[in-house]
């Protein structure tokens with residue numbers, strides 16, 4: 218666990234209208250029922266931490282929200298609009314939903330700067346010069362401004378993940394999804410990524426974050442959602458969830474991650 | 478060297494009225510002076526370059542079809558590769574020349590030579606495109622799925638994901654297998670003989686028929702000619718594939 222200051226400074230801010238709304242979402246992989254009747258509403262400016270044992274469906278949940286995975290039934294709305302099928306509308310929606318992966322997934326053949334300018338120039342039709350300016354300031358903001366011309370493989374994991382965050386931010390998303398953004402990192406690099414995420418939360422970004430970093434949850438999250446076996450078992454504010462979980466499954470899970 | 482190899486069959490250089498009997502080396506040098514060996518190899522090089530370029534484009538299109546989300550495109554790509562890869566090249570070349578031109582009257586140029594040459598290029602290209610496609614697919618397999626997902630996640634459409642993210646990395650991961658296809662193409666260019674294109678193997682056969690006394694030398698010279706063409710390709714692709722490898 219990263220050692221973060223735990224003052225809940227973000228959570229005092231009032232929340233906006235519903236931005237991401239999942240209702241009765243079901244998803245199967247063959248016979249496996251991975252998402253079971255999921256209902257989840259995330260408000261504008263809200264930071265939701267999703268936590269739960271491996272295989273409980275957290276990644277799948279994230280991936281359905283920008284339709285990297287399709288769903289079998291139910292609806293997912295972003296800012297009132299239901300997720301489109303394929304085509305232009307879907308591309309536009311994906312630009313509205315930023316995604317950060319556990320394994321960074323930076324484009325390995327492109328420089329750090331090109332990684333960040335690709336989306337704005339190719340999807341939003343921004344001019345190269347404008348995209349460059351924007352990318353440079355985003356890279357500066359996540360603390361890797363001096364690495365712009367390097368290839369991803371030349372960066373540390375923590376730096377790569379911060380570039381990945383800049384790449385997602387370059388599309389001006391309405392909501393950011395983080396799927397275990399620090400689990401692939403060496404311990405000494407976890408905080409540099411979490412710090413960027415905390416500052417994003419402070420600036421009012423709507424965020425859905427799959428993570429087991431309790432420090433981050435306590436410091437930045439409005440709400441913790443506990444998943445197990447494809448279901449949302451329990452939701453609470455971070456302090457309540459970590460100190461007084463209601464369900465046995467959450468208690469059991471917390472005892473495991475606290476003692477390892 | 479002269480072009481009129483049929484008319485000049487004399488085994489001896491009688492300009493100085495010397496006796497018929499000569500040394501083996503003299504035999505060889507007069508024989509090779511009479512035939513345009515370099516010109517014949519030049520035909521193979523041209524067949525390889527033109528067919529290679531067309532096969533590269535067609536093979537890329539096929540590879541994109543095979544990784545596309547559209548089932549009918551995937552099916553068409555797979556069917557093409559299965560059919561072409563499993564048909565003997567000789568049959569494809571003969572099919573192009575005798576079938577397309579002889580039966581259907583398809584002509585790709587003016588004059589027999591140009592027409593046969595182009596039909597042979599077509600046959601070589603459509604055949605090797607199937608192998609280019611497979612080489613590229615092995616390159617696609619070197620690209621982690623996360624690359625395509627990240628590309629989709631920022632809103633790129635399928636064409637952009639393929640063209641900007643997957644294929645550039647796939648080509649760099651497929652340099653070695655693509656080099657193997659090129660090497661096969663150089664050697665297979667001799668099959669154009671089946672389509673009446675006068676390339677190196679045709680000349681070799683002709684020389685052997687006319688000069689049975691130096692068969693072995695003729696054979697070695699032509700074999701070495703192909704080795705000289707092929708070896709640098711192998712060396713170049715090996716070093717290129719190391720230099721272009723995508724660092725991950």
Ligand SMILES: Nc1ncnc2c1ncn2[C@@H]1O[C@H](COP(=O)(O)OP(=O)(O)O)[C@@H](O)[C@H]1O
Pocket residue numbers: 246249251269270271272273274275276277278
């Ligand atoms: N593409 C897939 N095909 C089949 N099963 C999958 C696929 N992706 C995930 N799963 C299965 O779905 C379940 C939930 O996976 P996931 O959402 O990755 O869980 P988590 O992120 O909570 O660890 C797991 O049992 C996993 O094996």
Ligand SMILES: [Mg+2]
Pocket residue numbers: 275276277396397
């Ligand atoms: Mg996961």
